[in-house]
Amino acid sequence: MPVFKCIYSVYRSIAFAYRVRSRESFLLILENSIQVYQPDRMSKFANLYWSPDYESGIQNLGVQSHRSLSQLHELRKLVFNYMKLYHSNGEYLATLAQNSFSPESGYHSVRRKQPHDSRKKDSSDVNISYLFSQYVQRATSESQEYQALASDIDRSVLEQLTVFIKQHEPQINKCLNSINELLLDYQASYQTVEQKKIEFDSIKRTSEFSAQEADAKRSKDVSKVEKSDNEQEVTPIHSPKQTRDEKATQAGKPSQAHTFNFPLSVGNVLSFNDLSSFSDYFLRLVDAIPITRRTIPLPGYRNEIFSSDQLCEYLLKGKAIGFNPSRLNLEKFGQGLIDLKIIVGTGFFAKKFACEGKWYEWSDDFLHSLGRGVSKSSDPLSPSSKLKALTIEDVNEMASTTSRRFNGMFKSMKTSLMKPKYSEDAIKAVEVSYNEQYQELEKAKHLLDVELINGTQYLESFEKSKIKIIYNSLTKLSEILHVHSSNFSEQARVFSQRFKTEINKPEFYTRDFESMVSDFSCGIYFPSNISPELMAQKHFMGHLNTNFQNINLEFNLFKDIPLQATLSSGSTGLLTLRSVPKFLYEVVKVIEDASSDFTELKKLWLAPLDHQMYWLMKNEIIIDIQAFQPTSEVSVSSVNNVESEIIQMIIDRFKTKSVSMIVNFLKNWCLEIGDSVIPSTVYDSLMANYSTQGSDIESQEAETIRILSAIPRSNLSSLLFILHHFSKVLDIYVFDEFGLTDDIHGPVSTSDDREKLQSIAVNCNRMDVVGSVPLLHLFMRPSVAKNSSGFIPPIEKYNVLFGDLLQSSVRLKLMQALVLSERKYLERQEQQRKNLGIIKKTPEIVTDSAPNNELVCEKNESKKNPSTPRKMSNASQGPPLLSTDAFELRPFRTGTTPRSSPLSSPVRQERQLTMPKSPSTNFLKPIDINITLHDAT
DSSP states (O other): OHHHHHHHHHHHHTTTTOOOOOHHHHHHHHHHHOOOOOOSSOOSGGGSBOOTTSHHHHHHHHHHHHHHHHHHHHHHHHHHHHHHHTTSOHHHHHHHHHHHTOTTOTTSOSSOOOOSOGGGOOGGGOOHHHHHHHHHHHHHHOOOOOHHHHHHHIIIIIHHHHHHHHHHHHHHHHHHHHHHHHHHHHHHHHHHHHHHHHHHHHHHHHTTSOHHHHHHHHHHHHHHHHHHHHHSOOOOSSOHHHHHHHHHHHHHSOOOOOOOOSSEEETTTEEESSHHHHHHHHHHHHHHSOOEEOSSOOTTSBSEEEEHHHHHHHHHHHOOTTOOOOHHHHHHHHHHHHHTTSEEEOSTTTTSOOSSSOEEEEOHHHHHHHTOOOOBSSOOOOTTOOOOOOOHHHHHHHHHHHHHHHHHHHHHHHHHHHSOOOOHHHHHHHHHHHHHHHHHHHHHHHHHHHHHHHHHHHHHHHHHHHHHHHHHHHHHHHHHHHHHOGGGHHHHHHHHHHIIIIISOHHHHHHHHHHHHHHHOOBSOOOOOOOHHHHHHTOOOSOOOOOOSBTTTTBOTTSOGGGSOBGGGSSOOOTTTTTSBHHHHHHHHHHHHHOSOHHHHHHHHHSOOOHHHHHHHHHHHHHHHHTOOOSSOOOTTTHHHHHHHHHHHHHHHHTTSOHHHHHHHHHHHHHHSSSOSBOGGGHHHHHHHTOSTTOOHHHHHHHHHHHHHTSOHHHHHHHHHHHHHHHHHTTOOOOTTTTTOSOOOOOOOOHHHHHHHHHHHHHHTOOOSTTOOOGGGGTBOOOGGGOTTOOOOOHHHHHHHHHHHTOHHHHHHHHHHHHHHHHHHHHHHHHHHHHTTOOOOOOOOOSSSHHHHHHHHHHHHHHHSTTOOOOOOGGGGSSOBOOGGGOOOOOOOOOSSOOOTTTTSOOOOGGGTTSOOOGGGSTTTTSOBOOOOOOOO
16 A cells, blocks of 8 residues: 555656656666565465354455455556546546545555555555555646557556456356355255254154054054944945946946157156157156055045155156256156146145155056056945935934044044154164265365365465566556656656665565465364354354264264273273373374384374375275174163274274374364363463463473363373374483383473474474464364354464473473372272262251261261271162172262352251151162172271
């Protein structure tokens, strides 16, 4: 913006004193001034337009691209008006300057306010807005020009700018439209997956009801109808002679089969040239569509019916030649079948075809024409039926009874047809549908990621070319004005010289580009599977990944770290490893076993994310998990075994892959798990610890250790396990005892070591390659609720924090804190198992002060004699109890605020002494368990 002001002020000052000296020398100077800036490193443009909801990043990218196009159009408009202004006078030029730099112009700075005095403009503030504004200011004082000047501007500047706009604008619109369409597909796929999950849960819950109960009710309704038919015999009023005459008349008529004129068009969407092709197609159609028998046969109607959904499903899968199976064409085809009397409706609005929820039957004449037999639900009455005279009262009573009977019959039919079928096939069908939709969701997400990466790279090239052409176009325009303005030679020389020496510099290209990115970028790659609706509502509690790869077994490979299966159930007895997720442990072990050179492994960890490679491997794993069948029936006791089997299956597939694919999958897995390894709950505390410049390093390290020591054991154990792996990869101090013993010792890091580790951390957190993210971002991320529209990490704080985590002293203290936490946890578990064998008889409480004293006394006694078994009450001696070695208390949720005990415990009041005890007061009475008591000696 200020560049134009500066240029225009210079042009104005030299307007009447300039004389052209040497055209060739001036052109040489201008050509040397037009330099293309080639950055030393790849820009981070493609890494900064990601957001967990995708929509925010894509919207910012679209706004930025349209703003760039607007800048180009405004620049073209400026050059065109320059060509035109030389046919006008000074007043028109003043109006032009005012309209070309309106408040809505895309060249206005987004965050910085530009000063008005361009002659006092500092060179550090030069940008494209400044550049544009200089020419606008020049236009306010320009009063006359020549036709040759206008022609030269058109040929040298305007034509190139127009070609550039025509070349890139359609491509940009196409790119943005493609990204928006993929975003809509992703959102629609997510909604479909959610619906399938709800449908699966609904069918699975309702399938618990006995099917025999529904069958008994249906049999009862049918028996009522049959009983009513036996009691009320319907007698035709016609005489036997009249009946015989009608039968003879009907028998004498020939059977009128369907006759069609070929070529035949069905609904104007599918044509048949001859009878042979017509018969072949409809024979396959009749055989392929499943037939459903009526629950209650109706006299005069066919028993075999089919639904419009089944017909449309066949048409969608069959895809006849020349037939486009859109919804409009499907309804036209069905309506054509009704019009040709090939199918017949069974309910109200039977002459109108609908794709969903309607039932039809093949017409008798049509089946006769195809050579198929016709069966009716009931045979006509034989002529030998007994007849009797009917009175008006009998007819009225018969009509009333028949009406009631048929109303009940139709109501029973409606209940039977509309009621969902709770069968294993239905559950399996929904599960298969869910798996397909889930794969479509992951595919849509992958395609969106790839399209966004490709689109941002193209837009990056466009933005750089745009900035270059803006600079070059305006510089070329200044050259033309300099050459053709013989009356302004001296001042134009100064103006052009300033462009060459002070304005048109490569560092300004970089500053403009980075300024634009900082104004519109939203964040680095931050994947999330949160519903877009929940993301918009801002009501969710964290970064949740609740989609299952196997919904039947409810297995989720990307669930939160504390919910993952750990090594505690295995053979390891090390406290430093017992809480490490089994999947993480096995994957790292496979990587280290397959890597012979840690230098190459370091390159893989610092390499950018390969989304295509990750998708191919992830798709294989998803297919394996969905096809997994447990060896035994899934129950509460076998859930961990099933999960371990699935994890082992995944590890076996990893062993067939290259190390680069495994490392790339592990990096993306760390990004997609429910919460990061370092939980988001401590993110703000860690960042606040490093927000103070020049603070004490030792106090910062101590505060970091204190914060990380408070995170869950599984998260801390995983963090230390990953840091141990990085110590091998990054060639820093390695604790050789880690994984062998819990008694670990190591040296204290020196200042030289700290500087070396800080340099390593800076290298690990670089983002100068497309697809790269800071290494610490894989294991520590903030809350999605606070950063749903995008997140840009504070790289300087990340470097210091990651350097501290690599310190051997910090790792050693965190290991000691983990061992202490694990021991306390095991002690609590052991105390719980011991308490299972001690059941205290509840004393009869009479006063309010008695409970507290008695409870305190009993606690003190139990502390003095922890291993002495106490005699149980008679009520608790009934069922056999479970051994303490095989039983432990199930964890449960408590209130958010701890309550003091036993003051807040329930107290038995005096008026309740005569009431029977609640069953809940008997310790584990309903469970068939056996408690084995061990003597303390």
